[in-house]
Amino acid sequence: xxxxxxxxxxxxxxxxxxxxxxxxxxxxxxxxxxxxxxxxxxxxxxxxxxxxxxxxxxxxxxxxxxxxxxxxxxxxxxxxxxxxxxxxxxxxxxxxxxxxxxxxxxxxxxxxxxxxxxxxxxxxxxxxxxxxxxxxxxxxxxxxxxxxxxxxxxxxxxxxxxxxxxxxxxxxxxxxxxxxxxxxxxxxxxxxxxxxxxxxxx
Amino acid sequence: xxxxxxxxxxxxxxxxxxxxxxxxxxxxxxxxxxxxxxxxxxxxxxxxxxxxxxxxxxxxxxxxxxxxxxxxxxxxxxxxxxxxxxxxxxxxxxxxxxxxxxxxxxxxxxxxxxxxxxxxxxxxxxxxxxxxxxxxxxxxxxxxxxxxxxxxxxxxxxxxxxxxxxxxxxxxxxxxxxxxxxxxxxxxxxxxxxxxxxxxxxxxxxxxxxxxxxxxxxxxxxxxxxxxxxxxxxxxxxxxxxxxxxxxxxxxxxxxxxxxxxxxxxxxxxxxxxxxxxxxxxxxxxxxxxxxxxxxxxxxxxxxxxxxxxxxxxxxxxxxxxxxxxxxxxxxxxxxxxxxxxxxxxxxxxxxxxxxxxxxxxxxxxxxxxxxxxxxxxxxxxxxxxxxxxxxxxxxxxxxxxxxxxxxxxxxxxxxxxxxxxxxxxxxxxxxxxxxxxxxxxxxxxxxxxxxxxxxxxxxx
Numbered sequence: 001x002x003x004x005x006x007x008x009x010x011x012x013x014x015x016x017x018x019x020x021x022x023x024x025x026x027x028x029x030x031x032x033x034x035x036x037x038x039x040x041x042x043x044x045x046x047x048x049x050x051x052x053x054x055x056x057x058x059x060x061x062x063x064x065x066x067x068x069x070x071x072x073x074x075x076x077x078x079x080x081x082x083x084x085x086x087x088x089x090x091x092x093x094x095x096x097x098x099x100x101x102x103x104x105x106x107x108x109x110x111x112x113x114x115x116x117x118x119x120x121x122x123x124x125x126x127x128x129x130x131x132x133x134x135x136x137x138x139x140x141x142x143x144x145x146x147x148x149x150x151x152x153x154x155x156x157x158x159x160x161x162x163x164x165x166x167x168x169x170x171x172x173x174x175x176x177x178x179x180x181x182x183x184x185x186x187x188x189x190x191x192x193x194x195x196x197x198x199x200x201x202x
Numbered sequence: 203x204x205x206x207x208x209x210x211x212x213x214x215x216x217x218x219x220x221x222x223x224x225x226x227x228x229x230x231x232x233x234x235x236x237x238x239x240x241x242x243x244x245x246x247x248x249x250x251x252x253x254x255x256x257x258x259x260x261x262x263x264x265x266x267x268x269x270x271x272x273x274x275x276x277x278x279x280x281x282x283x284x285x286x287x288x289x290x291x292x293x294x295x296x297x298x299x300x301x302x303x304x305x306x307x308x309x310x311x312x313x314x315x316x317x318x319x320x321x322x323x324x325x326x327x328x329x330x331x332x333x334x335x336x337x338x339x340x341x342x343x344x345x346x347x348x349x350x351x352x353x354x355x356x357x358x359x360x361x362x363x364x365x366x367x368x369x370x371x372x373x374x375x376x377x378x379x380x381x382x383x384x385x386x387x388x389x390x391x392x393x394x395x396x397x398x399x400x401x402x403x404x405x406x407x408x409x410x411x412x413x414x415x416x417x418x419x420x421x422x423x424x425x426x427x428x429x430x431x432x433x434x435x436x437x438x439x440x441x442x443x444x445x446x447x448x449x450x451x452x453x454x455x456x457x458x459x460x461x462x463x464x465x466x467x468x469x470x471x472x473x474x475x476x477x478x479x480x481x482x483x484x485x486x487x488x489x490x491x492x493x494x495x496x497x498x499x500x501x502x503x504x505x506x507x508x509x510x511x512x513x514x515x516x517x518x519x520x521x522x523x524x525x526x527x528x529x530x531x532x533x534x535x536x537x538x539x540x541x542x543x544x545x546x547x548x549x550x551x552x553x554x555x556x557x558x559x560x561x562x563x564x565x566x567x568x569x570x571x572x573x574x575x576x577x578x579x580x581x582x583x584x585x586x587x588x589x590x591x592x593x594x595x596x597x598x599x600x601x602x603x604x605x606x607x608x609x610x611x612x613x614x615x616x617x618x619x620x621x622x623x624x625x626x627x628x629x630x631x632x633x634x635x636x637x638x639x640x641x642x643x644x645x646x647x648x649x650x651x652x653x654x655x656x657x658x659x660x661x662x663x
Contacts, residue, residue: 003285004285004286004287004291005285007287008269008285008287008441008487008489008493009266009269009270011489011493011494011496012265012266012269012441012493012496013266014493014497015493015494015496015497016262016263016264016265016266016496017262017263017496017497017499017502018263019263020260020263020264021256021259021260021263022256022260023256023257023260023446024253024256024257024260026253026449026450026452026453027246027249027253043466046465047465047466047469048469093430093431094397094431097397112456112466113465113466113467114466115466115467115471120478120479125430125479126426126429126430126478127427127430127431129423129426129430130423130426130427130430131427131430131431147452147456148451148452148455148456148467149449149452149453149456151452152448152449152451152452153449153452156448157410157413157415157448157451157473157475158279158410158413158414158415158448158475159475160475161279161474161475161476161477161478161479161483162429162430162472162473162474162475162478163472163473163475164426164470164471164472164473165455165467165470165471165472166423166469166470167465167466167467167468167469167470167471168469169469170421170422170423170469170470171421171422171469172337172338172385172421172422173354173421173463174336174337174338174341174354174355174356174357174385175337175341175356175359175361175364175381175384175385176225176229176360176361176381177229177232177233177354177357178381178382180381180382180385182385182386182389183337183385183389183421183422183423183424184335184337184389184392184393184396184422184423184424184427185422185423185424185426185427185469185470186423
């Protein structure tokens with residue numbers, strides 16, 4: 001007897017429309033006249049996020065302490081911010097249940113959506129990005145590209161089991177279209193522009 | 203013959219709830235306006251539409267190749283790949299995976315395919331607790347209703363309906379209908395369920411043949427919680443979701459949320475390539491009539507759909523009648539052209555639940571000829587002898603009149619008198635539900651032909 005796989009593939013082969021349509025070339029990256037950093041910041045704000053410049057790691061730590069003065073658990077995945085706990089020392093995502101602030105570094109920002117790209121390597125434990133009540137993302141201002149076309153041209157989406165573009169915090173408009181941040185994932189998303197000390201791409 | 207869903211009677215009940223109808227119309231049209239603003243910010247939009255359409259058509263005309271490529275690459279990443287011919291096979295595969303992992307509770311994010319499969323009732327009958335993690339879907343689950351919109355499932359409800367529902371189901375304050383309060387109440391209720399779940403299920407917006415991965419778009423981050431907290435993740439993917447290359451995602455992701463809600467992209471656009479560290483990943487590739495539709499010259503283009511909901515937001519019939527009036531998994535114009543493909547007898551009235559204004563075709567980001575397909579489904583319904591009596595009588599009289607110019611002119615002149623004297627008989631009889639809530643405009647004193655002969659015909663000579 002034929003397997004479901006064979007039955008489906010046979011039916012598809014029998015029915016694919018003819019003639020076949022050619023695969024179109026994708027648009028080439030355009031040189032952006034517009035400066036990327038201000039666009040990134042405006043779009044991030046429209047998505048419900050916020051951003052600040054941080055001159056150095058100490059300034060980033062001060063900013064986090066100011067923004068989240070009541071935070072008890074700050075779980076960090078970056079060397080610049082020690083936090084109260086290190087994500088690489090955790091064994092199980094359930095241990096993240098009480099995290100007030102998660103701190104990670106993104107290696108790619110997208111100006112047209114104010115989005116940051118985060119992978120399993122950046123997050124160490126993927127749940128850090130969504131179980132943390134608030135998320136702080138360090139981003140090198142030089143790592144921002146104009147559009148998603150440019151982003152996909154630069155990144156290898158398949159290199160990590162998990163990769164996510166986060167454009168602002170968790171949001172919903174499911175009750176009468178009223179936009180509310182902090183539906184299920186992070187309640188807030190803060191980008192701190194901080195140059196990376198070591199420029200090697202992980 | 204199977205009893206047909208009667209969309210106009212269901213719409214009538216919704217329209218009778220005046221505040222619901224006017225709020226729904228305003229909110230849904232608001233999404234269309236946000237879409238227009240977002241589209242205006244992308245000068246190359248029309249080029250993107252053409253590109254998206256061509257990429258989808260290329261994939262669908264080579265679908266066997268891309269399915270095999272996806273499977274091969276997904277397996278290389280350590281993903282378990284299953285194939286399901288229909289809803290029954292899909293549900294059995296899912297249940298089998300859950301059973302072998304001793305799963306008792308699972309959290310799922312929104313998947314129209316899992317709705318199509320009736321998966322949740324199937325699993326609950328077998329003792330598995332299923333919790334919808336998207337706020338709108340959770341509202342619909344607690345209301346025992348299907349989603350009324352593919353992007354905002356509970357958009358037909360007022361905040362006061364939700365306050366009452368949550369008070370009853372999760373013990374929130376029945377007097378507090380403030381959306382922030384209600385969202386927070388559900389967050390507090392859902393989080394322990396997320397942490398206690400044994401497995402997560404998602405759908406997929408795109409599956410990438412070249413990499414063997416797939417992409418899920420949400421605004422709440424609920425799919426990401428599911429995929430990152432419990433150890434097991436199962437994704438249901440319709441075979442039409444494939445795209446060839448990861449770089450093609452740029453085109454579709456740029457269009458999806460701009461078309462849906464007017465934001466440049468969803469808050470979370472999540473890429474899954476093999477199991478996460480310490481996890482297990484399964485995908486179920488589902489046919490369920492898709493391969494059959496592929497062979498239909500009139501209807502295969504509907505497989506290009508990326509489920510953005512733009513056609514629903516712009517549709518005058520959808521906006522006024524609400525999504526539940528379609529009585530089907532898919533509502534709005536896209537539902538009108540998808541649902542009859544699953545069950546023509548049951549959904550034979552849906553192609554008539556449209557004004558054929560064509561707005562859906564204009565906003566579709568992947569250039570599906572939605573309104574043409576609605577018209578073609580009408581022809582299928584007529585050819586199969588499934589037209590309702592009122593339409594058969596009216597259409598044959600109309601056909602005979604329009605076919606003969608002399609008869610048409612006689613009828614046109616007569617209409618002046620007839621419509622003035624007897625409009626209620628012709629249009630407001632019990633056979634025509636469409637006439638029930640509106641009046642014809644006043645009839646002009648002369649026909650267009652009379653006016654033309656008098657004023658313009660001489661000049662033209």
